[in-house]
Amino acid sequence: MMNPVMNMPGTWGTIGSTLLTVIFFWDMLRRYCPPELRRYLEKWSIRVSQFLNPYVQISIHEYLGSHLRPHEAYSIVEAYLSLNSSKHAKRLKAEMTRDNDSKLMLSMDEYEKTTDEFHGVRVKWISGKVATPPRPMSFSYFPEPEKRYYKLKFHKQYKEMITETYLEHVIKKGKEIQARNRQRKLYTNGHSKSYWSHIVFEHPARFETLAMEEEKKEEIVEDLLTFTKSKDFYARIGKAWKRGYLLYGPPGTGKSTMIAAMANLLDYDVYDLELTSVKDNTELRKLLTETTSKSIIVIEDIDCSLDLTGQRTKRKEKSGTESGKKESSRKEKEKEESGSKVTLSGLLNFIDGLWSACAGERLIVFTTNYVDKLDPALTRRGRMDKHIELSYCKYEGFKVLAKNYLELEAHPLFQSVQELIEEVDITPADVAENLMPKSAKEGPEKCLLNLIHALEEAKSRQIMKCTGPKDIEANHDTAAPQETPEI
Ligand SMILES: Nc1ncnc2c1ncn2[C@@H]1O[C@H](COP(=O)(O)OP(=O)(O)OP(=O)(O)O)[C@@H](O)[C@H]1O
Numbered sequence: 492m493m494n495p496v497m498n499m500p501g502t503w504g505t506i507g508s509t510l511l512t513v514i515f516f517w518d519m520l521r522r523y524c525p526p527e528l529r530r531y532l533e534k535w536s537i538r539v540s541q542f543l544n545p546y547v548q549i550s551i552h553e554y555l556g557s558h559l560r561p562h563e564a565y566s567i568v569e570a571y572l573s574l575n576s577s578k579h580a581k582r583l584k585a586e587m588t589r590d591n592d593s594k595l596m597l598s599m600d601e602y603e604k605t606t607d608e609f610h611g612v613r614v615k616w617i618s619g620k621v622a623t624p625p626r627p628m629s630f631s632y633f634p635e636p637e638k639r640y641y642k643l644k645f646h647k648q649y650k651e652m653i654t655e656t657y658l659e660h661v662i663k664k665g666k667e668i669q670a671r672n673r674q675r676k677l678y679t680n681g682h683s684k685s686y687w688s689h690i691v692f693e694h695p696a697r698f699e700t701l702a703m704e705e706e707k708k709e710e711i712v713e714d715l716l717t718f719t720k721s722k723d724f725y726a727r728i729g730k731a732w733k734r735g736y737l738l739y740g741p742p743g744t745g746k747s748t749m750i751a752a753m754a755n756l757l758d759y760d761v762y763d764l765e766l767t768s769v770k771d772n773t774e775l776r777k778l779l780t781e782t783t784s785k786s787i788i789v790i791e792d793i794d795c796s797l798d799l800t801g802q803r804t805k806r807k808e809k810s811g812t813e814s815g816k817k818e819s820s821r822k823e824k825e826k827e828e829s830g831s832k833v834t835l836s837g838l839l840n841f842i843d844g845l846w847s848a849c850a851g852e853r854l855i856v857f858t859t860n861y862v863d864k865l866d867p868a869l870t871r872r873g874r875m876d877k878h879i880e881l882s883y884c885k886y887e888g889f890k891v892l893a894k895n896y897l898e899l900e901a902h903p904l905f906q907s908v909q910e911l912i913e914e915v916d917i918t919p920a921d922v923a924e925n926l927m928p929k930s931a932k933e934g935p936e937k938c939l940l941n942l943i944h945a946l947e948e949a950k951s952r953q954i955m956k957c958t959g960p961k962d963i964e965a966n967h968d969t970a971a972p973q974e975t976p977e978i
């Protein structure tokens with residue numbers, strides 16, 4: 492019997508000559524066949540090869556459509572493969588991660604392969620690039636980006652499992668890796684821009700370092716954490732996964748600091764919306780729909796950004812006293828100068844309507860120094876689900892600040908502070924300022940004495956306000972010990 496290995500040259504010879512014949516006929520066909528017939532044959536040859544090929548392919552392109560929008564799935568797969576490819580692929584490339592410029596992410600270089608295994612099934616990932624033909628007559632400042640893609644190849648018998656379970660696994664893991672690499676961002680729309688620009692968000696505020704009653708703090712943290720875990724609950728009750736917070740209180744009581752602590756706790760991005768820079772309701776809608784999931788949308792000093800007393804005030808003014816008319820024309824003028832035509836109803840419509848259609852979890856936080864000025868339509872539950880008052884610093888808050896600033900948990904001077912602080916209205920910002928060492932020589936004791944001195948001054952000012960002439964009473968809002976009361 493003939494050894495099959497010995498017969499190899501003969502077999503190769505037959506295959507070679509058959510291939511040559513096929514190539515020859517294919518070439519003849521391409522040259523002399525009418526185009527319609529050629530197209531028909533090409534179509535059928537693809538169908539036949541697809542029928543014979545037992546593998547299924549799924550492509551994930553970096554850019555979508557002709558507008559070259561980045562495709563989120565591509566970056567998720569890239570993140571997922573960064574785990575695997577570094578083990579299997581031989582040619583890797585290192586790039587800055589999209590969201591963190593202090594970390595390198597390894598991914599497969601173009602035309603590289605790697606394998607992955609899922610529930611005992613092997614799949615192959617291939618990276619590639621769509622060849623873009625050069626455009627001879629066009630000149631652009633913005634060269635077309637490279638159109639990269641990943642191809643997933645697997646046997647057709649596993650099609651159902653791969654398309655349902657495996658791809659879900661890839662997306663979940665990829666997103667986890669992205670979240671680990673991600674740096675949070677602070678988006679702003681200042682300077683009359685109709686788009687968001689961002690910087691890296693690195694605020695050190697945490698709930699632990701926030702001066703306020705422990706019980707209240709725990710309640711807020713609990714509320715936030717419950718919100719993030721309630722996706723299914725919101726879906727079940729048919730409500731959009733959003734929550735509105737209204738933070739109110741005098742200046743320097745920690746409203747902005749609390750927003751940063753919220754973002755740090757939940758690992759959310761922050762969108763700081765400057766309403767006075769928004770041209771009209773349409774632009775407001777555009778900006779808000781552009782916000783991403785897992786974000787906090789902040790509108791600070793809402794009473795100053797919009798004429799929120801709205802129609803109610805106007806109606807009162809119509810009936811009108813002279814001062815009412817003056818006030819109305821002043822507001823009109825201010826509005827014209829700011830150039831913003833955003834209205835209360837525009838904002839409310841967004842919160843209730845379109846807002847609900849944006850997928851993903853979002854918080855919207857309003858801050859104000861004067862809660863009474865706000866239109867009840869804005870602050871009603873459902874729009875502003877939780878109202879949080881940030882108030883003057885009391886002993887419990889002081890202890891947090893003393894720990895933050897002086898690393899002190901107890902001190903003989905604490906008792907004097909406790910007696911005074913319970914009696915006067917002083918903001919956490921003022922307490923913090925007094926506890927801050929002014930020079931390297933100032934120890935904790937000197938800082939505490941500074942605070943006691945400031946508290947005593949604030950106390951005597953408060954007594955003067957209660958007993959002094961009427962015009963002093965008008966300036967009741969200055970709790971700052973350094974400021975001399977205006978008379
Ligand atoms: N509750 C607090 N806990 C810890 N620090 C605080 C607190 N409140 C204020 N501070 C300190 O005071 C500074 C000013 O606080 P913040 O900007 O949060 O006040 P605000 O309530 O937003 O004031 P405004 O109404 O003027 O915007 C912060 O940088 C922070 O250091």
Ligand SMILES: [Mg+2]
Nearest residue numbers: 746747748791
């Ligand atoms: Mg603030």
